[in-house]
Amino acid sequence: MSKKSVCIVGSGNWGSAIAKIIGENVTQHSEMFESRVNMYMYEETFEGQKLTEVVNREHENVKYLPGIKLPENVVAIPDLVEASKNADLLIFVMPHQFVRGTCKTMQEHIKDSALAVSLIKGFDTAADGSFLMISKMIEDILSIDCCVLMGANLAPEVAEEQFCETTIGCKTEEQGELLKSLFEKPYFRCSVVMDIPTIEMCGALKNVVAIGAGIVDGMGLGHNTKAAVLRLGLMEMVAFGEHFIDGCKEETFFESCGVADLVATCHGGRNRLLGETVVKSDKTIRQLEKEILRGQSFQGPLVAKDIFKVLSQKNMLERFPLFTAIYRICVREMDPKDFINCLRHHPEHL
Incomplete structure (x- = not known):
């Protein structure tokens, strides 16, 4: 079997954390993978210098994951086509709203035999109310298979090598074995599950529930109230999956991509922080992004x-009062103080 080359499409804090793992693993499994890992990085200026040049010189993403050294075989490249054209494995890790344009740019240049993996937590919607999973969007545009990786994986903790689990969603056992070799570390335990849509849906919906957990924190309420948000949020996640995903497997919600990711994000993720800040500030989401997330x-x-x-x-x-209330609070159509009424009157059966 010829060695497979890897390109990481994206370079924020999660992209950089996963680049650390991949850079180390391709070296450890040198019989399977090429040693160089390209990491596509949107070019920015950082303290008067090009960010890609700083990353390649310092072997550290000084803007989005400072203090964590990247393996020297991870190379930041500002040209998307140049970074991805020879890759056998394309690891997508970027905000979901940029995926369509990114794939269109790559469309005519990648290998027909490439395999994609999405670490992206979101989905795309159409005017008629239908929605498209990001992995399916990648498959449709690039005409290749796309697996997923989702789990309780807060990027700074992964980068610091604190133990956690994750879930890899694949179509075949062969894909699962290959990706497990690429991603698994002693501190990053991977389980392979043949249920891509449910895994991916969990990754998207848990961020919405996390905003609700943050709203509770912003109101100064305690663990009991947050536990109610997690329980009711999980109920709505399961109901959403059962209604909108063919073949949705209930057991998938008990993998790291499901309840574990929900718990982690509701206690330590950036969307929890957003929910807390929305209560304490009257600024828009866009203004808060600039202040809190550095772009x-x-x-x-x-x-x-x-x-x-x-x-x-x-x-x-x-049927989904929690999801509805969180959206309305985010767009300032609903007072966060009314959130508790949503919890109090939430139906027991969806």
Whole structure:
């Protein structure tokens, strides 16, 4: 079997954390993978220098993951086509709103035999209320298979090599074995599950629930109230999957991509922080992004908007009161103080 080359498409804090793992693993499994890992990085200026040049000189993403050294075989490249054209494995890790344009740029230049993996937590919606998983969008545009990786994986903790689990969603056992070799570390335990749509849906929806957990924190309420948000949020996640995903497997919600990712994000993720800040500030989501994330995006509000659009088209808003309330709070149509009424009157059966 010829060695496979890897390109990481994206370079924020999660992209850089996964680049550390991949850079080390391709060296460890040198019989399977080429040693050089290209990392596509949107060019920015950092303290008067090109960010790609700083990253390649310092072997550290000084803007988005400072203090963590990247393996020297990870090379930041500002040209998307140049970075990806010879790759056998394309690892997508970027905000979901940029995926379509990115894939269109790559479309005529990648290998027909390439395999994609999406670490992206979101989905795309159409005017008729239908939605498209990001992995399916990648497959449709690039005409290649796309697997997924989702789990309780807060980027700084992964980068610091604190133990965690993740879930790899594949179509075949062969894909699972290959990707496990690429991603698994003693501190990064990978489980392979043949349920790509449910895994991916969990990754998107948990960010919305996390905003709700942050709203509870912003109101100064305690662990009991946040636990109610997690329980009711998980109920809505399961109900959403059962209604919109063919073959949705209930057991997938008990993998790292499901309940574990939900717990981690509701206690330590950036979308939890957003929910807390929305209560304490009257600024818009865009203003808060600039202040808090240094140019990166909160994915939760975008997914909340997409969910609201889908549920509105299907006349199902009343069946998903938590998702609906979180969206309305994000766009300042609802007072965060009314969030507790949503919890208090939430239906027991969806």
